[in-house]
């Protein structure tokens with residue numbers, strides 16, 4: 001048995017039938033933890049299992065940990081911060097056993113993520129709270145907007161969507177499909193129309209309907225596409241003219257699978273619009289989920305949501321503690337084999 005194990009880690013890695021129940025009793029988080037843990041398995045499996053059967057803490061173990069963190073795309077800066085701290089604690093004889101090391105690792109990882117663990121809260125007001133989503137092609141913007149519409153509606157908000165991706169054929173239809181699925185009105189113009197004008201129309205419509213949230217889709221673009229980056233600035237300007245605080249949130253949607261490239265995307269998009277939050281998608285299908293640490297360490301931009309699947313409910317508010325716990329959770333098979 002491992003000396004250190006948190007209560008929630010005793011759940012199975014792959015709940016087969018009922019996501020909300022573990023053999024030890026119901027999941028107190030209503031299945032959220034097991035879903036998140038399953039999603040992050042590919043990123044965290046190596047780190048979680050590194051300590052199994054280990055009795056001694058030495059330089060080799062820290063070196064192995066360093067390699068695993070880098071492989072999970074935690075990035076050089078955040079990895080160095082973690083390893084330096086652990087080495088320091090080791091020198092000061094603070095890490096007397098594996099349990100203490102795991103505890104310290106958990107603490108270090110949390111301390112990187114806690115500053116960016118800031119949920120998106122929609123303040124009450126007489127104008128719609130405007131969320132402008134930005135990101136490269138295929139990052140998951142449209143899907144994330146659909147999931148957000150569902151979430152905000154379930155919280156009692158009245159939501160309007162703006163089909164600001166007038167560039168890609170079928171983008172409007174894709175957003176409309178999410179609108180139908182979630183019962184949310186979508187304001188659109190045909191492909192090729194001026195994106196800023198669609199967003200303007202949508203803002204007017206949101207005001208007229210007394211909507212509390214407006215979420216604008218935008219065309220996926222590479223940060224190297226100057227004209228499209230200029231279009232983003234224009235959309236932000238048009239929104240700002242109607243309400244100087246708007247857009248209230250510029251949500252950068254990043255595909256976790258791109259790894260370190262996410263850093264370049266964050267940097268470039270921030271130059272076109274003041275990115276105020278990140279939605280990290282596809283954490284379910286990647287071994288590179290550690291990129292969240294690299295982003296937190298480098299930019300400190302709040303991570304608002306994480307996507308852990310394609311379903312409408314597969315978007316979760318980011319929570320540093322739950323994220324680190326899920327990442328470091330060991331599989332039952334590995335624990336049993338110990």
Ligand SMILES: Nc1nc2c(ncn2[C@@H]2O[C@H](COP(=O)(O)OP(=O)(O)OP(=O)(O)O)[C@@H](O)[C@H]2O)c(=O)[nH]1
Nearest residue numbers: 137138139140141142143220281282307308309310
């Ligand atoms: N597994 C998984 N798939 C996701 C997630 N989020 C989005 N996807 C999928 O990623 C693909 C691209 O998503 P879109 O929402 O179309 O991406 P987009 O950024 O709007 O793309 P463009 O319109 O080309 O800019 C779709 O197949 C989505 O179902 C996620 O969290 N997990």
